Amino acid sequence: MIVRILGEGQYKLDDAAFAAVHAIDDRVQEAADAGDDAAFAAALTELVDTVIATGEPLPADDLHASDAIVPGHGTTLADARELLSSEGLIPN
Amino acid sequence: MGLMGRFTTIVKAKASKALDKAEDPRETLDYSYEKQLELLQKVRRGVADVATSKKRLELQAAKLEQSVEKLDGQARQALGANREDLARVALERKKGVQLQLQSIDEQRATLQAEQDKLVLAEQRLTAKVEAFRTRKETIKAQYTAAEAQTKIGEAFSGVSEEMADVGMAIERAESKTETMRARAGAIDELLESGALTDVTDGRDSIDRELDQLSVSSGVDAELERLRGEIGAGSSPAPDQIEGGGKAS
Numbered sequence: 254m255i256v257r258i259l260g261e262g263q264y265k266l267d268d269a270a271f272a273a274v275h276a277i278d279d280r281v282q283e284a285a286d287a288g289d290d291a292a293f294a295a296a297l298t299e300l301v302d303t304v305i306a307t308g309e310p311l312p313a314d315d316l317h318a319s320d321a322i323v324p325g326h327g328t329t330l331a332d333a334r335e336l337l338s339s340e341g342l343i344p345n
Numbered sequence: 346m347g348l349m350g351r352f353t354t355i356v357k358a359k360a361s362k363a364l365d366k367a368e369d370p371r372e373t374l375d376y377s378y379e380k381q382l383e384l385l386q387k388v389r390r391g392v393a394d395v396a397t398s399k400k401r402l403e404l405q406a407a408k409l410e411q412s413v414e415k416l417d418g419q420a421r422q423a424l425g426a427n428r429e430d431l432a433r434v435a436l437e438r439k440k441g442v443q444l445q446l447q448s449i450d451e452q453r454a455t456l457q458a459e460q461d462k463l464v465l466a467e468q469r470l471t472a473k474v475e476a477f478r479t480r481k482e483t484i485k486a487q488y489t490a491a492e493a494q495t496k497i498g499e500a501f502s503g504v505s506e507e508m509a510d511v512g513m514a515i516e517r518a519e520s521k522t523e524t525m526r527a528r529a530g531a532i533d534e535l536l537e538s539g540a541l542t543d544v545t546d547g548r549d550s551i552d553r554e555l556d557q558l559s560v561s562s563g564v565d566a567e568l569e570r571l572r573g574e575i576g577a578g579s580s581p582a583p584d585q586i587e588g589g590g591k592a593s
Contacts, residue, residue, distance in 0.1 A: 259514075
């Protein structure tokens with residue numbers, strides 16, 4: 254599976270690593286639903302760091318599309334809402 | 346759907362909008378390549394814009410640094426003249442200017458981080474655009490229009506996603522730069538109004554008081570000198586200055 258971290262490039266993950274990332278993603282979403290800024294920041298940092306730690310970076314000139322896309326380091330809950338609100342994906 | 350799913354959906358949607366379609370798929374390749382080059386130009390402009398904003402903050406910081414030095418000098422001078430009240434005013438102002446400096450420093454760091462991100466984004470996009478160009482030429486040389494269709498999809502997917510990513514990075518940098526400009530404008534106004542001591546503005550109220558102090562102490566010294574001359578002088582003192590020469 255290929256995961257793109259916005260603004261930080263793409264990583265190739267095996268199925269086990271991708272499953273682990275998915276589990277963390279659930280916690281990120283829970284924090285977003287609860288409107289818990291600190292929990293969101295912590296879970297997202299863990300998610301992004303896990304992608305980097307367990308994935309293999311793709312060369313910059315690789316033309317493969319990603320299977321999944323996550324926001325980059327330092328994205329706050331407010332940032333995420335703003336990025337997604339244009340498409341109405343996060344209900345307020 | 347988790348956050349990852351939402352972001353995947355939104356970026357893919359943006360990516361599909363990044364593509365132009367033409368009658369002949371092989372023309373589509375050229376259209377898209379043009380668009381990629383335009384985006385690269387835009388990223389480079391974005392880097393330059395951020396650098397300009399950063400420069401402005403640095404100039405403001407330099408001005409404020411001068412104010413800090415000047416106020417510090419005024420405080421010393423006032424204290425030397427036994428005017429603690431005046432020294433206090435100067436030090437209060439100095440504190441205010443130092444707080445502004447701190448905030449400018451934080452803003453500068455934010456802009457630096459945005460600039461670094463854009464530079465890296467530009468490098469990644471450049472690599473993808475170059476790879477796309479090679480792939481595009483291969484497709485145009487080896488495939489008929491009908492065959493090209495599937496090959497094009499493969500070539501497009503990665504580059505269009507990168508374009509969407511870079512597009513979002515540029516937007517974020519632009520909005521941060523915009524915020525900084527507004528703040529920098531506010532500080533400029535403060536400097537101009539003299540609410541912060543502006544060195545280029547020349548003399549401020551503390552300066553004037555200190556001038557007044559040095560004038561009166563200068564006059565005292567001059568009086569002492571004249572008295573000395575008159576007391577020690579061979580010529581008799583003129584009548585006019587009788588009564589005016591009484592020391593206070």
